[in-house]
Amino acid sequence: MFRLPAHSWRNALFVRLIIMNLIVILPIILLGVYLYNWSYSLALH
Helix, strand or coil: CCCCCHHHHHHHHHHHHHHHHHHHHHHHHHHHHHHHHHHHHHHHC
């Protein structure tokens, strides 16, 4: 069985956690920016 050193395993887990947070948070941020621009353009008219 292939064994990873504890440090690299923990580092990979940390990177995976960051990637999962970005996958969840980025669409929410993009939706917020889109809604802000939409309401701003609507208020100008």
